[in-house]
Amino acid sequence: MTAPALALDGVKVNRAEVPVVHDVTLDAAPGAVTVVLGANGAGKTTLMDGIAGLAPVKAGTIKLDGTPIEKLPPYKRARAGLGYVEQARTTFRTLTVEQNLIVSQSGDGDLGTVYKLFPELDKRRNLQAGHLSGGEQQMLVLGRALVSAPKVVLIDEMSLGLAPMVVRRLMGTVGELAGMGIAVVLIEQFANLALDIGAHVHVLRKGGVVFSGPCEELRGDEDRLHRLYFGGPPLSAATEKDSGTTESEPE
Ligand SMILES: Nc1ncnc2c1ncn2[C@@H]1O[C@H](COP(=O)(O)OP(=O)(O)OP(=O)(O)O)[C@@H](O)[C@H]1O
Ligand SMILES: [Mg+2]
Numbered sequence: 001m002t003a004p005a006l007a008l009d010g011v012k013v014n015r016a017e018v019p020v021v022h023d024v025t026l027d028a029a030p031g032a033v034t035v036v037l038g039a040n041g042a043g044k045t046t047l048m049d050g051i052a053g054l055a056p057v058k059a060g061t062i063k064l065d066g067t068p069i070e071k072l073p074p075y076k077r078a079r080a081g082l083g084y085v086e087q088a089r090t091t092f093r094t095l096t097v098e099q100n101l102i103v104s105q106s107g108d109g110d111l112g113t114v115y116k117l118f119p120e121l122d123k124r125r126n127l128q129a130g131h132l133s134g135g136e137q138q139m140l141v142l143g144r145a146l147v148s149a150p151k152v153v154l155i156d157e158m159s160l161g162l163a164p165m166v167v168r169r170l171m172g173t174v175g176e177l178a179g180m181g182i183a184v185v186l187i188e189q190f191a192n193l194a195l196d197i198g199a200h201v202h203v204l205r206k207g208g209v210v211f212s213g214p215c216e217e218l219r220g221d222e223d224r225l226h227r228l229y230f231g232g233p234p235l236s237a238a239t240e241k242d243s244g245t246t247e248s249e250p251e
Contacts, residue, residue: 003066005030005183006051006082006152011060011070013043013050019058020046021207028152028183028200033174035194035215036187038204039229044187045087047204048154051185052084053077065151079106083150087157087187091140093130097121100129100140101147109147117173118143135166142173152183159190171197195219203228211247 004027013021021043028034038044049055051062053074062070069077078084092100101111101121115122118139124132129140138158145153155174159167167190175197178184188194195201195215203211203218203225211218211228218225226232228247 002029002031004028004063005065006185007061007063007066008051009061009063011047011050011062012058013046013055014058015046015049015055019207021050021204024060024204024207024209026202026209026212028185030151030183031178031181032199033178033184033186033194033197035191035198035201036185036204037191037194037201037218037225037229042204042229043207044204045156046207048084048086048156048185048187051077051154052082078148078150081149081151083145083148083153085141085145085153085155085158087160089134089137089141089158089160091129091132091137091144094128096126096128097132097140098125101143104144105147107149109149111147114143114146117146117176135162135170138162138166138170139173142170146177150182152185153177154185154187156187157189159188159193167193191218191225192220205229205231209248213246 007027009025011021011024012019024047036044046055050057053072057070061068064080064082069080101114120136121139121143129137132140158170171193174184174186186194186198195218198215201213201215201218202209
């Protein structure tokens with residue numbers, strides 16, 4: 001089995017001194033999309049903020065390519081190879097597309113890769129980012145995470161407020177990122193779109209992982225997803241035998 005690019009073990013994350021995420025253990029393989037699902041308020045963004053260093057990790061370890069990063073400041077985590085596409089879509093609105101990419105560039109990252117993935121941005125290099133459509137802004141935010149040549153990219157709800165066609169197009173690109181060898185961690189409100197391109201999925205409820213397993217186990221199973229998101233009576237043991245799957249109730 002390929003060594004994980006990102007490995008979390010027993011991670012607890014606080015938000016404003018309040019424990020929100022507890023005891024999360026998961027990993028993300030290079031060249032694959034790892035999906036993180038959960039209802040509103042489950043703690044998905046808090047977990048990503050903890051990984052990126054924007055919220056305090058109170059316990060546990062976070063390893064990037066085997067090196068612990070949980071004590072590093074955010075910029076050093078980024079430099080170590082962590083890209084983060086935050087839930088709030090932000091660009092420098094008065095800078096051009098190209099300037100937005102240049103200010104985020106570091107290491108081996110190059111703009112050509114971004115323009116190849118997003119010809120829409122290539123055509124608008126000299127346009128101020130504030131004039132882009134919502135979908136193009138999201139492409140630029142993704143592009144900014146890519147110009148530092150990351151090993152791991154965390155993507156939090158990139159589809160928020162976008163038309164289904166644009167979302168599908170962006171999902172295709174997320175698959176391409178994995179194809180480039182990047183370990184993608186994808187949080188997504190459209191669970192089935194994410195499960196379609198993902199390999200493994202982790203479902204969070206009340207800040208804890210209640211399901212870890214292959215995406216195909218949850219694909220199209222709305223009832224089970226609903227039960228994992230919101231709780232409910234356990235399924236019969238017979239359906240929980242898959243060796244790659246763990247399912248548990250939060251404390
Ligand atoms: N700055 C904050 N201060 C205190 N509590 C917070 C703060 N931000 C988030 N929380 C709380 O932490 C919990 C988890 O929030 P979080 O934003 O991580 O959830 P989420 O799964 O990303 O939800 P969504 O799907 O709505 O984005 C929620 O109960 C929320 O109210
Ligand atoms: Mg969130």
